[in-house]
Amino acid sequence: MxxxxxxxxxxxPVHPDVLEAMLPFYTANFGNPSSTHSFGRGARTALNRFRDFMAKSLGCLPAELIFTSGGTESNNMAIFGVLNANKDGKKHIITTQIEHHAVLHPCERLESLGYEVTYLPVDPTGLIQIEDVEAAIRPDTVLISIMYVNNEVGTIQPIEQVGKLARSRKIPFHVDAVQALGKLPLNLAELPVDLMSLSAHKIYGPKGVGALYVSKNTRLLPHSYGGSQERKRRAGTENIAGIAGFAKALETSLSAxxxxxxxxxxxxxxxxxxxxxxxxxxxxxxxxxxxxxxxxxxxxxxxxxxxxxxxxxxxxxxxxxxxxxxxxxxxxxxxxxxxxxxxxxxxxxxxxxxxxxxxxxxxxxxxxxxxxxxxxxxxxxx
Missing domain, CATH: 3.90.1150.10 (Aspartate Aminotransferase, domain 1)
Incomplete structure (x- = not known):
């Protein structure tokens, strides 16, 4: 059978249209986008085109999108990037008990480094209560990180409510939206979110490529060093073929x-x-x-x-x-x-x-x- x-x-599975969009960047258009010759310039032009399209589709500025290797790196970059940029000595983080381990494990690591983490409870349906979020906020709260859609039970969290609360307290708000992309409308121009993690392979794109939205008003220091790629926020040669696939997957999933x-x-x-x-x-x-x-x-x-x-x-x-x-x-x-x-x-x-x-x-x-x-x-x- x-x-x-x-x-x-x-x-x-990778959508056939996604695979078709990726193939040219393994063959004729293989240049390194950091190179100054025609091969590199061609790759850079394509990279800019894909970034522009994805930014327009998500309601953000192209400069606010950082391409990564996937949801796990995006989550780590958001959490450690915001904390490393914090100059006020704040050491308290709010998240939930039902986050993906790509958020929970970084939080555990931070606890070993002297940070304090509040893990919000959920009700029997997997839903947090906005009152619990508000009660958990402290003067030294430096970040709130809550997933949009739970990957195990599908429960949707009240992200807009939490975001408005975070904005009123001037606390950066990170959302793991890996399971929300392609399933829920996402308009970053309207959502009160400062950072959002995304991944291609959940929307019929390739594995090994993702993105992190970072609002232009959010301070974030790089988590890796070595080159000036992604506006010096994520060193390493961009995965052009993967990004081409991500852009096509986003187009395909949004239309369908x-x-x-x-x-x-x-x-x-x-x-x-x-x-x-x-x-x-x-x-x-x-x-x-x-x-x-x-x-x-x-x-x-x-x-x-x-x-x-x-x-x-x-x-x-x-x-x-x-x-x-x-x-x-x-x-x-x-x-x-x-x-x-x-x-x-x-x-x-x-x-x-x-x-x-x-x-x-x-x-x-x-x-x-x-x-x-x-x-x-x-x-x-x-």
Whole structure:
């Protein structure tokens, strides 16, 4: 049978148009954009064109976009860059308990260096409360970092509210928007956000390329040194082919966003409907916020089974799903996100994340849901 890929939150396949846009920069247009000869000038012109297009699409200035190697580097650059630029001796950071490890691990590192970090709690749907953010702010708060869309349960955080609060207190606000790009409208000219992390491979672009938006009013020192690329904020030869792919992926995902949202809503509804028919409404639990979430991510628990066994059986049936973040999926530990949501142990220990995308179809979802129901029935009967 044909494999069914339901792990688009981990990575998406490269769109054919994206690959076509990238290929010339591996062949004829291979110049280094820092070189002064015609090959380099051609690459520099292309780089400027891609930056201009992405900036216009996101509602920011071209000079406010720094190209990186992906979401992890963007998050690290934002956090350490703002703190290194801080001249006031402030050493308090606010984030949440459900951030991606690309934010949590830098915060842990900063704690070892003498910084204090407040990890905001979430309710059982994975949502923070704006009152908790306000209560956590101190005179020495130097940064607030909160993800837009949770990568495990799909819950959307009140970014605009937090941003307005941060602006009123003159605190830089960083948003990890890796899972929001291509799923939600992002207009940086309107959003009260100072820094935003983005990644190409979540929107049908190549792996190994991302971007960090840094508002022109935000001070940030470089995290790496060695060259004057990216206005001396990120040393290293720019990944022109990757950036070409990123720009094309952004164009493709934005043009298809409305129709894709409709498709994945249908996929989500169909999978839940089949599971209800086959297993009963009370035999599984949907994790995350029922309304304030993106439909692309469906995190379901099947009490009476285990995540590891479910994923193994799904894989045997040629179906790809996940236990949570791809960066930690090799670990058998219970998701830190579900733990933070304070869900019952039988729910956290049996959770599987399904994430839908362009490559899926109604037929695939029907097949996947039927096979999933069969697997759950078999495991529960053993």
């Amino acid at each position: 044909n494999a069914i890929y339901l792990d688009h939150a981990a990575t998406t 966003m409305e129709s894709l949202v409709q498709d994945v809503m249908e996929y989500r509804g169909l999978m839940v409907s089949i599971l209800e028919q086959q297993l009963g409404c009370d035999s599984f639990v949907i994790n995350g916020h029922m309304e304030q979430s993106i439909p692309h991510i469906l995190n379901i628990s099947f009490p009476g089974t285990s995540t590891e066994t479910l994923l193994m059986n799904l894989d045997i049936e040629d179906m790809a799903a996940a236990s949570g973040s791809a960066c930690t999926s090799g670990s058998l530990e219970v998701s830190h996100v579900l733990k933070a949501m304070k869900l019952p142990e039988n729910v956290t220990a049996s959770a599987v994340r399904f994430s839908f995308g362009m490559g899926n179809s109604i037929e695939q979802i029907e097949t996947a849901a039927q096979k999933l129901a069969t697997i759950v029935k078999r495991l529960r009967s053993n």
